[in-house]
Amino acid sequence: MTAKQRYFIELAYDGTAYHGWQVQQNAHSVQEALNKALSTILRQPIETTGCGRTDTGVHAKEFFAHFDVEGVDSPLSMDNGDETKGSHGLSTIDYGLKIRGLNSILPADIAIKNIIPVSPGAHARFDATLRSYQYHVHFNKDPFLRGYSWQLRDVPDMELMNQAAAMIMDYIDFSCFSKSNTQVKTNNCKISRAEWVKTEQGMVFHISADRFLRNMVRAIVGTLMMVGRKEIPPEAVRQIIESKNRSNAGMSVPACGLYLTEVKY
Incomplete structure (x- = not known):
């Protein structure tokens, strides 16, 4: 059975150019742009779940989503022998590289702030208090x-x-x-x-x-x-x-x- 690791991703965005957070048919959304960027960086299809939904033109200074990465050898769980490696195999250097990589391919109005490994049942929407x-x-x-x-x-x-x-x-x-x-x-x-x-x-x-x-x-x-x-x-x-x-x-x-x-x- 293929192993999965769940991550929370923290981002901020200027909502002016988007029809809100959520993926929609025939409309440009923040979630669509993020899914595409993560799928490119991680080399596998990624679907995110947001902490909520913002409407067309609404901005977010702090927003969280979660996503799952398949496989123990995924780019977010590789063991490169770095001493800063955490409990899930991703070093602080790896995190920095992935964040910079995401920010380099995302539009200028979306910024990734952090990637955090979490337990399999953690939920960006339902766990928010x-x-x-x-x-x-x-x-x-x-x-x-x-x-x-x-x-x-x-x-x-x-x-x-x-x-x-x-x-x-x-x-x-x-x-x-x-x-x-x-x-x-x-x-x-x-x-x-x-x-x-x-x-x-x-x-x-x-x-x-x-x-x-x-x-x-x-x-x-x-x-x-x-x-x-x-x-x-x-x-x-x-x-x-x-x-x-x-x-x-x-x-x-x-x-x-x-x-x-x-x-x-």
Whole structure:
């Protein structure tokens, strides 16, 4: 029976040119580019499983995926006699070479940070205990923020938005912020942080939870913007969440300002 070794791979990417993380027909994805690069470097077909999925145009400062390598003599498990060789046969020198090799053939907007040997049952998606996102907003025209932050003309009331954000953490069912017709078993999520912070250019929304629904963060930001513009009072967010109806929540804000920033295991 052929031996397999499972690895976690840590990467970061600029999502501007991609139709999200997940492989799709007739669309360019980050996963497709990574699978191709790994298959080339390891000289065998590689399929990765991501820690989640990011939508078209969304960025990731930290993202993990796992993949399996077949055979004890695979390029990631060869014994070259190096004293730095770890328990799975891959030396620190080998890791560095593979990371540099991957980065040399991947597009400039995808960067590999680390490759980590893990147990056969380790899972990049299901083993994650916390995920954190940031949503960036700026107010003055800046060509260097184009595609990486959402420009607003008027400054919303951050204090009101933070009042509403604090209320969000009282709930677990976020059906009202989920994209329609998604195939998930539950719309429950445990949010541990939801907070707007002022920055030099504008403001950033920080949100952390054990899991997120599709389009959830962008829908939350859109709803909080309604509060910040004083279209609805902060207390109205409770009614929106309790309605479990997506049409009652705010718009889905542009993808360019959204970043996956941390995944914990």
